[in-house]
Amino acid sequence: MPSGNSLMMPILYSYRRCPYAMRARMTLKYAGIEVEHREIALRDKPKSMLMASPKGTVPVLCVDKIILDQSLDIMRWALGRSDPDGWMAVDELISQEWVEKNDGPFKTLLDQYKYPNRYPDLYQDEVLSAAIDLMLKPMETALQSSQYLLGSKMTWVDVAIFPFIRQFSMVNSQEFESLPFAATKKWLKQQRESELFNSVMYKFSTWVD
Numbered sequence: 216m217p218s219g220n221s222l223m224m225p226i227l228y229s230y231r232r233c234p235y236a237m238r239a240r241m242t243l244k245y246a247g248i249e250v251e252h253r254e255i256a257l258r259d260k261p262k263s264m265l266m267a268s269p270k271g272t273v274p275v276l277c278v279d280k281i282i283l284d285q286s287l288d289i290m291r292w293a294l295g296r297s298d299p300d301g302w303m304a305v306d307e308l309i310s311q312e313w314v315e316k317n318d319g320p321f322k323t324l325l326d327q328y329k330y331p332n333r334y335p336d337l338y339q340d341e342v343l344s345a346a347i348d349l350m351l352k353p354m355e356t357a358l359q360s361s362q363y364l365l366g367s368k369m370t371w372v373d374v375a376i377f378p379f380i381r382q383f384s385m386v387n388s389q390e391f392e393s394l395p396f397a398a399t400k401k402w403l404k405q406q407r408e409s410e411l412f413n414s415v416m417y418k419f420s421t422w423v424d
């Protein structure tokens with residue numbers, strides 16, 4: 216068998232609760248791409264993963280001789296292969312804006328909200344209201360006028376952002392429930408209860424090289 220042939224199943228290094236890995240797993244599943252799943256322990260990463268991608272974050276997809284170690288690259292690669300419901304049929308600039316805001320400033324606020332002990336100089340209520348102003352309010356406005364962030368159809372932007380909003384909602388679920396964002400809560404519930412999301416939350420045992 217020649218090396219690098221396309222019969223090799225892609226290998227995905229993943230971590231169940233990682234939002235970046237969730238968006239990659241959801242997209243691979245949607246695209247119908249089967250992978251060899253290697254669940255990692257963040258505190259004891261397998262050498263084979265670090266050899267493929269020394270920066271040591273998940274997800275990492277190894278396909279043929281290509282290493283994709285950014286979740287958005289994995290999404291793009293998967294959707295380039297198969298995109299049955301047109302997740303990519305959206306305005307590129309608007310999509311980028313949402314996802315950059317999520318992965319950049321919103322992720323920073325999410326970490327500050329989730330790990331207050333690491334940020335003793337910050338006030339939690341200020342962190343929360345910054346996150347609300349930056350992300351939750353614009354999401355609510357968008358979702359009040361359409362079922363998904365960019366219109367009436369689900370797109371890669373919903374999938375890229377959902378795991379982070381889910382994480383945000385779980386930091387203090389009572390607090391989240393008290394927020395006046397009915398449309399966002401409905402969207403979150405739909406994503407969370409979807410077959411697609413639940414199908415990628417299987418508990419694998421940890422991969423050992």
Ligand SMILES: N[C@@H](CCC(=O)N[C@@H](CS)C(=O)NCC(=O)O)C(=O)O
Binds near residue numbers: 230236272
């Ligand atoms: N920009 C990367 C970020 C991935 C990332 O930060 N993943 C976290 C887990 S959620 C990680 O692997 N962190 C390494 C560690 O905690 O050691 C991507 O989009 O894939």
